Amino acid sequence: MSIEYKTRTQLVVESLREKILSGEIKAGQPLRQAALAEELNVSRIPIREALLQLEAEGLVAFEPHKGATATELNLEQVDELFDLRAMLEGELLRLSIPNLSDDQLDEAALLLTRLDKALGQENAANTWSELNSDYHNCLYSAANRPQTQDLVNSLNKNADRYIRMHLLWAGGISKAESEHNELLALCKARKVEPAVALLKEHILGSRDEIKAFLAQREQTQ
Numbered sequence: 001m002s003i004e005y006k007t008r009t010q011l012v013v014e015s016l017r018e019k020i021l022s023g024e025i026k027a028g029q030p031l032r033q034a035a036l037a038e039e040l041n042v043s044r045i046p047i048r049e050a051l052l053q054l055e056a057e058g059l060v061a062f063e064p065h066k067g068a069t070a071t072e073l074n075l076e077q078v079d080e081l082f083d084l085r086a087m088l089e090g091e092l093l094r095l096s097i098p099n100l101s102d103d104q105l106d107e108a109a110l111l112l113t114r115l116d117k118a119l120g121q122e123n124a125a126n127t128w129s130e131l132n133s134d135y136h137n138c139l140y141s142a143a144n145r146p147q148t149q150d151l152v153n154s155l156n157k158n159a160d161r162y163i164r165m166h167l168l169w170a171g172g173i174s175k176a177e178s179e180h181n182e183l184l185a186l187c188k189a190r191k192v193e194p195a196v197a198l199l200k201e202h203i204l205g206s207r208d209e210i211k212a213f214l215a216q217r218e219q220t221q
Helices: 008-022 033-040 044-056 075-099 102-118 124-140 146-169 172-188 192-220
Strands: 060-063 067-070
Touching: 008 033, 008 044, 008 146, 033 044, 044 060, 075 124, 075 146, 075 192, 102 124, 102 172, 124 146, 124 172, 146 192, 172 192
Parallel strands: none
Antiparallel strands: 060 067
């Protein structure tokens, strides 16, 4: 097994992303480059590069006279992110299903088994979120649309904090599990249109539950 080499910037990106998504770094909290450099034992250069990458992912914003801050959760962003995901991922799945090999379908089934096992483990939301993305990407892998896949990956990074929130607080895991199994069965049967319809329902259902949770959260603050 090869060990992936990661630059200091990549390691800083992963560390800060995890702190923001887990809530350790609160929304609106300033991200002081000097303090972060000291905490992570790196120079300011990889901190600056990491913050720019996280800005591109929608997790960090640069504001005048304030510097970098963790971005706020908001309903409008959820609408746009999940609507775009449904549109693009639906098209990827439509193109992918006729070309999916038995090996790719077996890999998707294996990822579902790992998703099920991840639920009872420590740090379940983090592991589940990563495996969830791997599962969906496996089903899209035969679409041969690399630029669309890049856009989907970017959208999913932006949506990740909402997806984890959905898993932790809105009961999204149990519902997702049955939909994932049904989706794989439709892909194996090469039922393209029912599979695309279910995928869009799966994504937009998460959107609606996340929006309801955020609206409730705003009322109680």
